Amino acid sequence: MTITHTPVTYQQLAGELQRLRDNTPLVHVMTNEVVQEFTANVLLAIGAAPAMIVAEEEAGEFAAIASALLINVGTLYPARLAAMKIAAAAAQKAGTPWVLDPVAVGVLSYRSDAARELLAFKPAAIRGNASEILALAGLAAGGRGVDSTASSQSAVKAAKQLARDTGAIVAVTGETDYITDGERVLATLWGHVRMTRVVGTGCALSAVVAAFLADAPDRLLAVAAACGILGVCGERAFDCSEGTGSFKMSFLDALTVIAPAQLRTAEDNA
Numbered sequence: 001m002t003i004t005h006t007p008v009t010y011q012q013l014a015g016e017l018q019r020l021r022d023n024t025p026l027v028h029v030m031t032n033e034v035v036q037e038f039t040a041n042v043l044l045a046i047g048a049a050p051a052m053i054v055a056e057e058e059a060g061e062f063a064a065i066a067s068a069l070l071i072n073v074g075t076l077y078p079a080r081l082a083a084m085k086i087a088a089a090a091a092q093k094a095g096t097p098w099v100l101d102p103v104a105v106g107v108l109s110y111r112s113d114a115a116r117e118l119l120a121f122k123p124a125a126i127r128g129n130a131s132e133i134l135a136l137a138g139l140a141a142g143g144r145g146v147d148s149t150a151s152s153q154s155a156v157k158a159a160k161q162l163a164r165d166t167g168a169i170v171a172v173t174g175e176t177d178y179i180t181d182g183e184r185v186l187a188t189l190w191g192h193v194r195m196t197r198v199v200g201t202g203c204a205l206s207a208v209v210a211a212f213l214a215d216a217p218d219r220l221l222a223v224a225a226a227c228g229i230l231g232v233c234g235e236r237a238f239d240c241s242e243g244t245g246s247f248k249m250s251f252l253d254a255l256t257v258i259a260p261a262q263l264r265t266a267e268d269n270a
């Protein structure tokens, strides 16, 4: 099936990266135990300020004052879900944009039900791999643990439907990342398969999506820029590393040194 989509340009990445660095958004992160430190370091490297506030007693208060919120259901359990619902409700009330990362939705029913319940609090964006987006849209159950068993291209229709049903921007990631508001589809062609061999690149991307959504004048572009910039940095990190250990370090380095001025002079060949 051919998909009508618009490639994101380096100029657009540059503009969005400049906006993020000018704002240094405060990102409230409620994510899984596996990726906490990596996610915080990715946010710091790109130019945001992370805070992992997870207690039921604090999550609502912080969601209301943060610039953006990430909710990732990767290691979900009842107390964590209760805190996430409080945070999502507070974010909705305060107008804080929040992102849902539906890790392994479609594989396990507890988290699949939980993710659907969280949708009631109106996320500004949903970022997942193809299996997760297909499942959340109610079209197919798939995935192998936290990994996708489908291509991102095969989930674009589901992403558009999910965006229309929820009002969220939906990003489905993979070899190409597709970002949609239900009508328009942007695509980012950057990235490297090595990114799937280091745990948490997708989870960290969802946190970066939240960072770009803070005070964003164009939410579709903001989400696409997050995907594009991490893809560019994944390619650069691959070129500077040997295996997955040095890739992870090179990826953080690439996020630190990537600069709007240098993106502006890059050539689009899409």
Ligand SMILES: Nc1ncnc2c1ncn2[C@@H]1O[C@H](COP(=O)(O)OP(=O)(O)OP(=O)(O)O)[C@@H](O)[C@H]1O
Pocket (backbone or CB within 6 Å): 103, 128, 129, 130, 146, 147, 148, 173, 174, 175, 176, 177, 190, 191, 192, 193, 194, 195, 196, 198, 199, 200, 201, 202, 203, 204, 205, 227, 230, 231
């Ligand atoms: N085959 C591929 N080629 C290039 N880039 C890829 C490929 N697969 C994934 N990526 C990139 O890797 C990043 C993570 O996307 P992915 O779809 O693997 O998320 P995920 O499955 O949720 O990851 P995780 O749960 O491990 O955090 C994105 O930036 C995406 O563009």
Ligand SMILES: Cc1ncsc1CCO
Pocket (backbone or CB within 6 Å): 032, 034, 035, 074, 075, 103, 146, 199, 200, 203
């Ligand atoms: C490996 C893993 N298990 C639960 S969450 C997570 C991080 C990648 O999604």
Ligand SMILES: [Mg+2]
Pocket (backbone or CB within 6 Å): 103, 104, 128, 129, 146, 202, 203
């Ligand atoms: Mg994931």
